[in-house]
Amino acid sequence: MAEKPIEYRGSCHCGSVKYSVLAPPTLRIVDCNCTVCTKKQNKHFIVPGSDFKLISGENVLKTYTFGTHNAQHTFCSMCGVQSFYTPRSDPSAKAIMPHCIDEPLPLKFYVDSFDGQNWEDAMKIKAKIVTAPK
Template sequence: MPKQKRATSRSTVNAKSRRIPAKAGVTRLRQPTSCRAGAQGKTQTKEETQSVPPREDKSPEHQDLIKYTGGCHCGAVRFEVWASKSLHVFDCNCSICTKKQNRHFIVPASRFHLLKGAESLTTYTFQTRMAKHTFCKICGVQSFYTPRSNPDGYGVAPHCLDKGEEEPVITLEYFNGNEWESSMAQHKTIKDMSKL
C-alpha cells in the first residue's frame, strides 16, 4: 500500500485530515470512539429531486470545475456533478454515517443534476428530519443525499463517481457527528461549501 501524505486542512477541533489517492480503496483510518444511538427512523417514498436533462456546456458558474458522472449500483439512478479536481470529503462518525460508512463531499444544489431515476429514489429521515438520506430503492445504494449541515446543497459519495479521465484527489476530514451541534459551531467552512 503506498504511503499516505499529510494534507493541510482548514478543519477545527475533532477533525483530522489525510490526503489519499481516490482509487486507493476506502479504508477505515480511525474507528469512532462512540456512536450515539439514533431515534426511530422514517422512510419516505416521495422524492423531491426531479430528473433534469444533462448540461452540454460549461456555464460561467462551472469554470475551473470538472463534470463528474455517477450513480447507484444497479444504474437506475444517474447524476452529474460539477466539482473541483480536489475533493474535500467528510467522514462523519454520527450514528447513521457510521452504519452506512457515509463519506461525502458537499456541492451547491445548482452544481448537481439528477439525470435519471427520480422514481427509483426513496428517502430516509430521523430525529430532526433535516438530513434527507436518499437512496435507490432497487439496489439500496446512497450515491448522494441532502446533509443536515447543508440543506441547500448535496453530499455526494466519491466512491459512486464513474471512472474517468480526470481522477479526483481526495482530502479526507473526520467530522465528530456524535457532537454535531458543537462541531458545527466550531467548523468555519462547512456551511459555505453549498454556497456559490
C-alpha cells in the same frame, strides 16, 4: 486560487439512479462519525444544489430521515445504494458519495473529520466543511 470545477458522473449500483455534479478536481471528503454515517461508512463531499443534476432515477429514489428529519438520505429502491443525499448542515446542497462516481475517477482528495455525534458543537468549529462552497 480555486480549482476550476469539472463534471463528474455517478450512479447507484444497478444504474437506475444517474447524476452529474460539478466539483473541484481535488475533493474535500467529509468523514462524519454520526450514527448513520458510521453505520453506512458514508464518506461524502458537499456541493451547491445548483451544481448537481439528477439525470435519471427520480422514480426509484426513496428517502430515509431520522432525528431532526432535516437530512434527506435518498437511496435507490432497486439496489439500496445511497449515491447522494441532502445534508442537514446545508439543505440547499447535495452530499455526494465519491465511491459512486463513475467518471472521471477522482484522482486527488483529502479527508476531513466531522464530529457528527456532537453535531451542534462541531458545526461551531467545522461548519465550513459540511456546507457547500460559496
